[in-house]
Amino acid sequence: MGERATAASDGLGAASVVGRLAPMIYGPTLLFSIGEGAVLPLLPVLATRLGADVATAALVGTMLVVGELIGSIPAGVAVTRIGERWSMAIAAAVAFVGVLLMAWSPGVPVLLASALLVGLSSATFGVARLAFMTLRVPFSFRARSLSLLGGTGRLGLFLGPFIAAGLLALTGSDTATLWLFAALLVGVVLLVLLGPDPERAVPVQVVPAASGPVVPVAPVAPADGTGSPARAGSRPGVWRTTWHFRDVLSRLGLAAAALSxxxxxxxxxxxxxxxxxxxxxxxxxxVVGVSGAVDFALFYASGQVMDRFGRLWATLPACLLMGVGFLALALTHDVSGAPRWFLALGIVLGLGNGLSSGSLMTLGADLAPREDPAPFLGSWRTLQTAGGALTPAMVSAVTALGSISLAVGLVGVIGLAGAVGFRRWIPRFVPPPARAGRATRDRE
Structure with a gap:
């Protein structure tokens, strides 16, 4: 009876916090991701119309990822200094400038720079919102709230291309999509700055550190009007934080990069x-659509699994499913019924990807220091982005030098290596939910 009551109160608490976070986190995330999803397919088209060849047009499309990769660590510095709320607002404003440059770009170099600017802004926006939730979402339903955040971003990226296609059909203008993104970014700034005060809506929580003991984080009144706890001048910088956490970053961080x-x-x-x-x-x-639908259908289930059973129960099956799925796919290229195998294994990969929804953000939040998570999260996100950014280049290179089956098989090996890393290091660095919850109740 007591367990049922606890679960019920926990569910109400989760709904309450998620509802309060909607104007500050989920709404802006949806708007930002719709804009990104709408613009991504357009960038190579804009580049070719400015005279770029195919290789250069592909480079323009990758500049968003490059911006996210090189911007995550500086984003941690920015969030520490000016707070989560202002970081998100400024990032959206800078992205707005980048979109205007795309629309009025006189040549390919300006288009490259503007895409990089939007990528840098996306990195800052991502680190800021994760730091905000790390400080404010209770451990007992952290994974569900972050899985919902991941699902919100996926929904935006899914809807964006369809909205872009509709705008192109209605207006016949490529730049209409850019103006849509600009309008959505204005909405992001308004929601972040004019929405409910996040410090009052969702105060800083007392949450367990990843190593086991509970570290209290007092709900300090903001000293700078940012809606974030005041940053003490003695806080360690991003490079000191990265060095201090080199053990977890070089172990669990590499497993996270493999999953990414x-x-x-x-x-x-x-x-x-x-x-x-x-x-x-x-x-x-x-096939791609069916795989994506299975992926999207599981995003909240991933959070339920992590909150109830622990982070390993989502990350390990996800890596195993995708690792085995890619290895099996590599062996089916020349067999009879290869298209049917393609569909079946596409569903397996969708299952694995869906189970991992929000998992890397949740692990980052678990591992980050309670008093100032942004510098650590910047380093964590850099590893995560690097894994995702380098993979397309690796697939392309191995396919060119060997075969696509060899490239796909190598991806499968990376997935299994990530599974081994998670199995080895999550039990060491991240407490199971039951122990973390008991520690929190003991402190209270």
Whole structure:
């Protein structure tokens, strides 16, 4: 009876906190990701119209990822100094400038710079919102709230291309999508700055540190009007924080990079595999769509699993499913019924990806220091982004030098290596939910 009452109160608490976070976190995330999803397919088109060749046009499309990669650590510094709320607002404003530069770009160099600017802004926005939630969402439903955040971002990236296609059909203008993104960024700034005071809506929580003991974080009144706890001048910087946490970053961080790598590979491998099998565009789109639908359907279930049973129960099956799925796919290229295997294994990869929804953000929040999580989260996000950014280049290079089957098999090995890393290091660095909850109640 007591367990049921606890679960019920926990569910109400989760709904309450998620509702209060909607104007500050979930709403802006949806708007930002819709804009990104709408603009991503447009960038190579804009580049070619400015005279770029195919290789340069592809480079323009990757500058968003490059910006996120090189911007995550500086983002941790910015969030520490000016707070989460202002960091998100400024990041959206800088992205707005980047979108204007895209619309009025006189040549490819300006388009490259503007895409990089939007990527840098995206990194800052991502670190700031994760730091905000790390400080304020109770440990007991942290994974669910972050899985919902991951699902919100996926929904935006899914809807963005369809909205862009509709705008292009209505207006016949490529830049209409850019103006949509600009308008959405204005909405992001308004929600972040004019929405309910986040410090009052969701105060800083007492949450357990990843190593086991509970570290109290007092709900300090903001000293700078940012809606964030005042930053003490004695706080360690991002480089000192990275060095201090080098043990966990070099172990669990590399496992996170491996998971990010296989998740990124799914997006590029599935279309390439269909092409290599000689399938038509409609059939390939169907397989990719089914895989994506399975992925999206599981995003909240991932959080439920992590909050109830522990982080390992989502990350380990996700890596195993995707690792085995890619290895099996690599062996089916020339077999009878290869398209059917392609569909079946696409579903397996979607299951694995869906189970991992929000897992890397949750692990980052678990591991970050309670008093000032942003510097650590910047380093954590850099490893995560690097894994995802390097994978397409690796797949391309191995396919060119060997075969696509070899490249896909290598991705599968990376997935299994990530599973080994999570199995080895999560029990060491992240407490199970039951022990963390008992520690919190003991302190209270």
């Amino acid at each position: 790598a296989v998740r990124s590979a799914r997006q590029i491998v599935l279309p390439l595999w269909g092409v290599s099998l000689g399938m038509d565009a409609g059939s390939i789109a169907l």
